[in-house]
Amino acid sequence: MxxxxxxxxxxxxxxxxxxxxxxxxxxxxxxxxxxxxxxxxRKEEDQAWLRLGAASKVELGTPTLFKIKVERQTGWITNEKELSVYVLTENGRDFVAMSNICTHLGCRVRWIASQDQFFCPCHNAAFSKNGEVIDGPPPRPLNQYQVKEEDGQLFVLGG
Ligand code: FES
Known part of the structure; x- marks a missing residue:
């Protein structure tokens, strides 16, 4: 006991x-x-408005390429990435911002002014100036960014 x-x-x-x-x-x-x-x-990065540059750089009716550097943090690693965005406006007030990454397998498209279309050299795809698929294997239009103009500067959301 x-x-x-x-x-x-x-x-x-x-x-x-x-x-x-x-x-x-x-x-x-x-x-x-x-x-x-x-x-x-943590998620890769919270989305933020990224400044592209002067809206006056965009010619009416012609997709204009902006390239900016974006710093990204993934876990403990911070790296810098270049972001390329085509911006189109028909009236100087309303803007469309498109990725230059092909929606097929991710090659970079480029604007061919003489043909009035984007061209992807990897599998000969073509996109209209609005990013719609005209020809080739891409399954959908070019991705678009939310875009805004403030004090003559263009900004896109995220990246
Ligand atoms: S990656 Fe652009 S068409 Fe295939």
């Missing part, structure tokens, strides 16, 4: 020891794990 009480006391002290040790361990390890895993678990 007395042994049973001692055993209970030992078990109780053992539990208390484990509890205190576990609390201290959790107190150190949870913030450390969050510090290590947090950036990697």
């Amino acid at each position: 007395n042994d049973g009480k001692q055993l209970d006391r030992r078990s109780f002290l053992g539990l208390i020891t484990w509890f205190i040790g576990g609390s201290i361990g959790a107190g150190y390890s949870i913030p450390a794990i969050a510090y290590i895993v947090g950036p990697a678990a």
Whole structure:
């Protein structure tokens, strides 16, 4: 009977020891794990408005290429990427911003002014100036960005 009480006391002290040790361990390890895993678990980057440049650069009716550098953070790695965006306007007020990445397999399209269309050299695809597929294997039009003009400057969302 007395042994049973001692055993209970030992078990109780053992539990208390484990509890205190576990609390201290959790107190150190949870913030450390969050510090290590947090950036990697975060989404690539929150979308932000990226400044392309002067709206006056865009010729009426002609897709105009803007190239900007965008810094991206993926986990612990920060790298710089070039973003190329074609901007089209027919009236100088309403703008369409299109990716220069072909929707087939991701090659870069380029504007061919003499043919009034975008051309993708990888599989000879053609897109209209609005980015619609005219010819070739691309499954959908060129991707578009949300675009806005402020104080004569063009901005696109995300990238
Ligand atoms: S990648 Fe552009 S047509 Fe194939």
